[in-house]
Amino acid sequence: MKFRKEYLFCITYFFTYVAQAISYCQLISFLSYLGYSATQRGFMFALGAIVGMVAEFYIGYLCDKNKTIKRYVFIIYPVYAVVVTVLYLINFNYFPLHLFVVGANQLLFHANMGVIDSWVMESGEQCKESYGAIRAFGSLGWVVGSYIVSNIVSKIGYRYIGFFYSTIVVMICVVCHFIDDAVKIDKTKIQLSDVKLLFDNKKYVVLILILFCTFMMQNSLDYVIIDKLNILNATAKQVGYYWMTIGLVELPLMFMGNRIAKKLGYSNMLLFAVAIYGIRFVLYGFSNSVTSVILISLMQSMSFPIVQIASKHLIDHETPQQLKSSGQLIGLSLYSSTSALFAPLISGFLEDSFNINITMFVISIFSIFAIIFVIVYKFLDRANNVNLYK
Numbered sequence: 001m002k003f004r005k006e007y008l009f010c011i012t013y014f015f016t017y018v019a020q021a022i023s024y025c026q027l028i029s030f031l032s033y034l035g036y037s038a039t040q041r042g043f044m045f046a047l048g049a050i051v052g053m054v055a056e057f058y059i060g061y062l063c064d065k066n067k068t069i070k071r072y073v074f075i076i077y078p079v080y081a082v083v084v085t086v087l088y089l090i091n092f093n094y095f096p097l098h099l100f101v102v103g104a105n106q107l108l109f110h111a112n113m114g115v116i117d118s119w120v121m122e123s124g125e126q127c128k129e130s131y132g133a134i135r136a137f138g139s140l141g142w143v144v145g146s147y148i149v150s151n152i153v154s155k156i157g158y159r160y161i162g163f164f165y166s167t168i169v170v171m172i173c174v175v176c177h178f179i180d181d182a183v184k185i186d187k188t189k190i191q192l193s194d195v196k197l198l199f200d201n202k203k204y205v206v207l208i209l210i211l212f213c214t215f216m217m218q219n220s221l222d223y224v225i226i227d228k229l230n231i232l233n234a235t236a237k238q239v240g241y242y243w244m245t246i247g248l249v250e251l252p253l254m255f256m257g258n259r260i261a262k263k264l265g266y267s268n269m270l271l272f273a274v275a276i277y278g279i280r281f282v283l284y285g286f287s288n289s290v291t292s293v294i295l296i297s298l299m300q301s302m303s304f305p306i307v308q309i310a311s312k313h314l315i316d317h318e319t320p321q322q323l324k325s326s327g328q329l330i331g332l333s334l335y336s337s338t339s340a341l342f343a344p345l346i347s348g349f350l351e352d353s354f355n356i357n358i359t360m361f362v363i364s365i366f367s368i369f370a371i372i373f374v375i376v377y378k379f380l381d382r383a384n385n386v387n388l389y390k
Contacts, residue, residue, distance in 0.1 A: 005123060005124070005126075005127060005179060005180060006126065006127055006130050006134060008175055008176075008178055008179045009119075009120055009123070009127065009134045009179065010133075010134055010137040011137070011175050012116070012172060012175050012176055012179065013116070013134055013135060013137040013138040013141065014137040014138065014140060014141040014144075015141060015168055015171055015172045015175070016112070016113075016116060016138060016141065016172055017137075017138035017139065017140075017141030017142040017145060017247075018141040018142070018144050018145035018148070018168055019141075019145065019165050019168040019169060019172065020109065020112070020113070020141075020142065020145065021141070021142045021143075021144070021145025021146045021148075021149060021243060021247075022084075022145045022148060022149045022152075022161060022164055022165050022168070023080075023084045023105065023109065023161065023165050024109060025145070025146045025149050025150070025239070025240065025243045026149050026150070026153050026158065026161070026236065026239070027087075027102075027105070028041065028222075028223060028226040028227075029153075029226060029230070029236065029239060030088065030158050031044070031098070031102070032226075032227075032230060033158070034091070034092070034093045034098070035093045036093065036095070036098070037348075037352065038223075038227060038347070038348040038351040038352055039348040039349065039352050040095060040348075041102075041223070041344060041348065042223070042344035042345045042347065042348030042349070043099060043344075043345070043348075044098060044099050044102035044103060044106075044344075045102065045103075045106050045223070045340060045343075045344040046340075046341045046342075046344055046345050047099055047100075047102075047103030047106075048102065048103040048104065048105065048106025048107045048109075048110075048340070049106065049337045049338065049339075049340035049341030049342075050103075050337075050341055051103060051104075051107045052106060052107040052110050052111060052333065052337035052340065053333045053334070053337040053338060053341070054333075055107055055111055055333075056110065056111055056114055056329045056330065056332050056333035056337055057195075057329070057330050057333045059072055059111060059114075059115065059329055060114075060118070060325045060326040060327075060328065060329025060330050060332075060333075061190075061192060061195060061325075061326050061330075063115070063118065063182070063325035063326070063329070064184070064190055064322065064323055064324065064325045064326050065189075065190055067184040068181050068182065068184075069115060069118055069119045069122065069181060069182040069325060070119070070176070070179070070180075070181040070182070071181075072115055073115055073116065073119065073176055074173065074176070076108060076111055076112050076115060077112070077169050077172060077173055078169065078173075079108060080105075080108040080109075080112055080169070081162075081165060081166040081169040083101065083104045083105050083108055084105060084161065084162045084165045084166070085162030085163070085165070085166055086101055086162070087101045087102065087105055087162070088158045088159055088160075088161040088162045089159055089162060091158060091159060106340065110332065110336055110337055110340065111329075114328065114329050114332040114336075115329070117131075117135075117312060117328060118182070118324070118325045118328045118329060119179075119182050120134055120135075121312055121316055121324070121328060122182035122183055122184065122324050122325065123179075123180070123182055123183060124183055128313075128316070129258060130258075131258070131309065131312055131313070132253075132254050132255060132256070132257040132258045132305070132309045133254065133255050133258075135254050135305075135308060135309070136250070136251050136254030136255050139247045139248070139250040139251050139254055139305075140247065140251060141247075142243065142246075142247035142250075143243075143244045143247035143248050146240050146243030146244050146247060147240055147244055148164065149161060149164075149240065150236050150237050150239065150240025150241075150243075151237075151240075152164060153236045154235075154236050154237060182325070184324075188322045190322055190323065190326075194322070194323065195323065195326055195330065197320055197323060198319065198320070198323060198326065198327055198330060198331075201318055202380060203318050203377060203380050203381070204315070204318040204319065204327070204331075206373055206376050206377045206380065207311075207314055207315060207318060207331070207377060208331055208334050208335050209373045210270065210274070210370050210373040210374055210377060211307070211311050211331070211335035211336075212334065212335040212338060212339055213274070213366045213367070213369045213370035213373065214270075214273070214274050214277060214307055214335075214366070214367075214370050215335050215336050215339040215340075215343075216339040216342065216343055216363070216366045217274075217277045217278075217281065217363055217364070217366050217367065217370075218277070218304065218307070218339075219336070219339045219340045219343035219344070220343040220344075220346070220347045220359075220363045221281070221363075222343075223343065223344050223347050223348070224347050224351065224356060224359055224360065224363070225242070225284065225293070225297075226239065227351060227356055228284065228287075228293060228356050228360075229242060229290060229293060231356055232288075232289060232290045232293065233290075234290045238290050238294075241294060242293065242294055242297060245294050245297050245298065245300075246297050246300040246304070249297075249298050249300050249301035250300060250301060250304060250305045252301065253301060253302070253305035253306060253309075254305045254308075254309070257269075257305055257306065257309040257310075258309065258313075261309070261310070261313070266309075266310040266313055266314050267310070267314070267374060267377055267378050267381065268378075269306045269309075269310050270306065270307065270310045270311075270314075270374055271371060271374045271375075271378075272302070272306065273302065273303045273304075273306035273307050273310070274303075274307075274367050274370035274371055274374065275367060275371060276299055276302045276303040277303050277364075277366075277367050277370075278364045278365075278366075278367025278368065279299070279364075279367075280296060280299045280303065280364075281360045281361070281363050281364035281367075282360070282361060282364050283296045283299075284296055284360045285357040285358075285360035285361045285364075286357070311331075311335075312328070315327055315328055315331045316328070346363075347359055347363065350362055350363075
């Protein structure tokens with residue numbers, strides 16, 4: 001049964017990330033095509049981040065309170081399909097409307113991935129230990145989805161993206177139907193006030209700070225790299241090649257991440273990954289061709305997979321048993337959605353005020369802060385005599 005659950009999760013992640021790539025990879029290009037500036041796009045994504053912070057916080061609490069995750073998966077997917085369909089059918093420039101729809105899209109994008117990740121992490125030790133390998137199928141799905149959506153846009157246009165996304169969502173829901181709900185070991189009834197227990201743990205707070213700085217870089221990258229490619233006159237297919245590249249190079253460390261962590265420690269891996277992020281942004285700032293941007297993107301193999309695996313395991317390690325979903329989703333709201341709020345605003349302001357290369361250099365500074373917080377976390381680890389997550 002354990003093997004079967006892992007197998008079904010692999011299928012779920014593959015199709016989930018095919019769908020996510022279809023909904024997201026051409027979104028910034030679509031908004032640019034409609035004539036929106038970097039600052040306007042920043043406000044759209046910022047609205048989604050603001051609402052997302054509240055929604056992810058509350059969804060995590062509800063999962064723990066009602067001892068279920070599966071129920072909320074079946075709510076989020078259909079709603080997301082409707083939003084994606086509507087988004088790409090609005091092919092004219094009307095800022096208030098796109099502000100709302102893009103914001104809803106971003107909210108559901110982050111909430112969807114957070115809930116699925118929590119489902120895996122709370123489906124028994126075997127699934128938890130296999131998280132990296134299961135998530136690797138998501139990276140593979142991202143490659144396939146980015147290729148599909150680039151061809152959709154090139155051959156039949158943006159308006160058909162929602163149809164393809166909705167079709168895949170139906171497939172995902174069929175697979176999810178056969179997966180058992182999360183295993184809520186602690187049956188203690190919780191109240192909203194119990195969430196404060198998370199923040200009584202200094203290590204949990206420091207982890208959030210590390211991941212906030214890291215995701216400031218990752219979320220900024222999602223926006224500025226497309227503008228960099230557009231400035232270099234990249235085609236829709238070349239943008240697709242970029243997304244395919246970062247998906248492919250994630251695979252090796254997604255599969256091997258847990259094994260490496262047992263030898264090096266999650267916090268040591270995290271220290272290495274955030275340093276790579278900083279170097280990567282500096283190199284992007286100096287790049288002057290589409291080819292060089294794609295080659296630099298190979299560094300994704302040494303950054304995002306490590307952060308993804310380490311963040312899930314370290315937060316799980318620092319979270320009380322009765323608050324496992326809250327720990328993951330509230331953490332996600334604080335480091336991912338909060339950074340998703342500030343990243344487009346900061347990067348958009350820098351782009352409009354200076355240029356794309358200066359923006360890259362400024363964003364790289366977040367790696368320095370992340371490194372400092374990792375060192376603080378390692379110090380707290382030693383003070384508590386923790387060896388597994390050294």
